[in-house]
Amino acid sequence: MKKVNFSIFTSIILILFSCEMNQPSVGVSNWSDDGKVYKWHLGSESAVDVAANVDNAMKDKDYTLLRNFLSDTVRITSSNGTIYDVDSFINRRIEIDSILESRNATLNWEYSNIFTVDLDPTRGGEHVHVNYSGKYEDENGADTWNAINRYYVIDGKVVWWDTYAQEIIDTETEQ
Amino acid sequence: MKHFKKILSIFTVALFIYSCNTPERSVGMTAWEGVEDMKWHIGTQSAVDVAKAMDAAWQERNYDEMRTYISDTATLTASNGYTFESVDAFIESRKSNDSVRDSNGSTFEWSFTNLFSVDLDPATGGEHVHADYFGTYTEDGKADNFRVMNRYYIVDGKIVMWNSYYQDIIEETSE
Numbered sequence: 001m002k003k004v005n006f007s008i009f010t011s012i013i014l015i016l017f018s019c020e021m022n023q024p025s026v027g028v029s030n031w032s033d034d035g036k037v038y039k040w041h042l043g044s045e046s047a048v049d050v051a052a053n054v055d056n057a058m059k060d061k062d063y064t065l066l067r068n069f070l071s072d073t074v075r076i077t078s079s080n081g082t083i084y085d086v087d088s089f090i091n092r093r094i095e096i097d098s099i100l101e102s103r104n105a106t107l108n109w110e111y112s113n114i115f116t117v118d119l120d121p122t123r124g125g126e127h128v129h130v131n132y133s134g135k136y137e138d139e140n141g142a143d144t145w146n147a148i149n150r151y152y153v154i155d156g157k158v159v160w161w162d163t164y165a166q167e168i169i170d171t172e173t174e175q
Numbered sequence: 176m177k178h179f180k181k182i183l184s185i186f187t188v189a190l191f192i193y194s195c196n197t198p199e200r201s202v203g204m205t206a207w208e209g210v211e212d213m214k215w216h217i218g219t220q221s222a223v224d225v226a227k228a229m230d231a232a233w234q235e236r237n238y239d240e241m242r243t244y245i246s247d248t249a250t251l252t253a254s255n256g257y258t259f260e261s262v263d264a265f266i267e268s269r270k271s272n273d274s275v276r277d278s279n280g281s282t283f284e285w286s287f288t289n290l291f292s293v294d295l296d297p298a299t300g301g302e303h304v305h306a307d308y309f310g311t312y313t314e315d316g317k318a319d320n321f322r323v324m325n326r327y328y329i330v331d332g333k334i335v336m337w338n339s340y341y342q343d344i345i346e347e348t349s350e
Contacts, residue, residue, distance in 0.1 A: 023200070027223045027291035040291035042217040048203045081343035115203035115215035115293050129305070145256075148324055148340050164324045164340035167256035 029119055043116030043126035047153040051114055051128040054151070054158060061097055063090045071157040079147065079165035105138035109147075116153075125154045133168075144168040199297065210295055218292025218302040222329045226290055226304045229327075229334065234285075236273060238266050246333040254323065254341035281314035285323070292329075301330045320344040 025039035032038055050069055057066035067086060070076075076084040084092060100107055109132050116128040132147040145167050152160035201214035229244035242262065245251075251265045252258045259265040276283060289307040308323040321343050328336035 024217050026218055026220045027289070028227075029289045029291075030286075031288060040217065040289075042200055042202055042215070042293075045202050077342065079340075079342050081345040083345075110206070112206045113203065113215075117217070117291050117293070146338075146340070148326075150324075162322075162342060164254075164322070164342045166252065166254050166338060166340045169256040169258075 023121070031119070038119040040117045040119060041121050043118040043128065046156070047116045047126040047128050047151075048114050050153045050156055050158065051116075051130050051149070051151050055111060055130070058093070061093075063093060066090065066093075069156070069158055070161075071154070071159045074158055074161060076161040077163065079163045103138050105136065107134070107136050109134040125152060125159075127151070128153055142170070144170065205295060207295075213295045215293045215295060216297050218294040218304065220292075221332070222292040222302040222304050223290050225329050225332055225334065226292075226306050226325075226327055227287075230287060230306070233269070236269075238269060241269075242266055244332075244334055245337070246330070246335045249334055249337060251337040252339065254339040279314065281312065283310070283312050285310040301328060301335075303327070304329055318346075320346065 023041055025041045027040045029038045029040065054066065054069045057063070057069065067090065070086050070089075072086060074086050074089075076086075076089045078084070096107070099105075111130050111132050113131040114128065116126045118126045128151045130149045130151070132149060134145050134147060136143045145165055147166070148164045150160075150162045150164070151158045199216050201216045203215040205211060205213055205215070225244055229241055232238070232241040232244065245262050245265075247262060249262050250258060251262070259268065272283070275281075285308045287306050287308050290304065292302045292304040294302045304327045306325045306327070308325065310321050310323055312319045312321075321341055323342075324340045326336075326338045326340070327334045
């Protein structure tokens with residue numbers, strides 16, 4: 001019977017090991033804080049959900065809900081390099097909403113892709129990437145752009161939020 | 176007991192094989208037309224290596240080699256929204272920028288911090304390689320730092336689409 005128990009134990013270890021071996025990793029990162037060279041793994045659906053929830057709260061202008069998805073110590077860096085903490089970011093969003101209303105302008109965006117990658121699946125933290133296209137419109141015309149938001153998500157909260165932008169040249173109005 | 180051992184052995188081997196052959200995990204979403212039902216998988220090292228090799232060639236100003244990693248019909252869009260007319264136009268613009276910098280003593284240095292690849296459908300060609308760069312442009316002793324995220328769509332070892340996204344870094348100034 002002891003032999004059978006040993007076999008069952010070995011089986012479980014083998015299965016767990018083989019499942020672990022089935023998770024490929026690629027690339028390289030120089031972010032290592034421990035001297036090791038890490039490769040990237042696929043992240044988890046739960047981290048993707050955090051990014052989708054952030055977007056929903058932003059669209060609904062529900063900043064109380066938005067705050068639930070942001071860590072108290074979140075660092076948010078916009079594409080122009082401005083760095084916000086949680087309070088200054090939400091205050092800025094409220095200010096932008098007010099400006100849009102006063103100008104009778106609109107600011108709309110849609111995401112086209114969300115995925116997440118992870119340097120070390122045995123530790124918390126994933127890097128969620130979201131591709132956006134945005135459009136600002138007022139009586140003077142429209143401005144469009146693409147953006148990538150990268151959220152570093154730990155335990156269901158955004159800890160870093162970095163925005164990268166790509167302008168879209170409007171061929172009708174810009175040369 | 177003998178039969179039980181045999182059954183256990185067969186069960187173990189079957190589970191081991193099954194766990195090694197379970198479909199690769201995928202996460203996230205895409206709204207891209209025609210592939211809305213797909214999720215993201217981790218890509219391959221070979222696609223990452225294309226981005227790495229292209230970067231190495233660029234660093235060495237070896238534009239003939241750099242050209243070999245870019246498809247003849249590639250679309251290259253800079254972070255300012257400008258889409259180059261052709262790959263040759265892109266290469267010529269690199270040479271021209273080098274020439275200007277060499278003549279005015281300015282420098283443009285960059286290094287990548289992260290490289291990874293994701294793929295919507297591993298069964299068909301094409302992967303999206305993401306490369307994070309830290310760049311510094313120096314002129315007259317003044318340095319301008321910035322971050323760039325390049326996204327390359329790579330098919331059969333060549334870059335077919337190249338999109339650059341930027342994030343400025345606000346320099347700390349001494350008062």
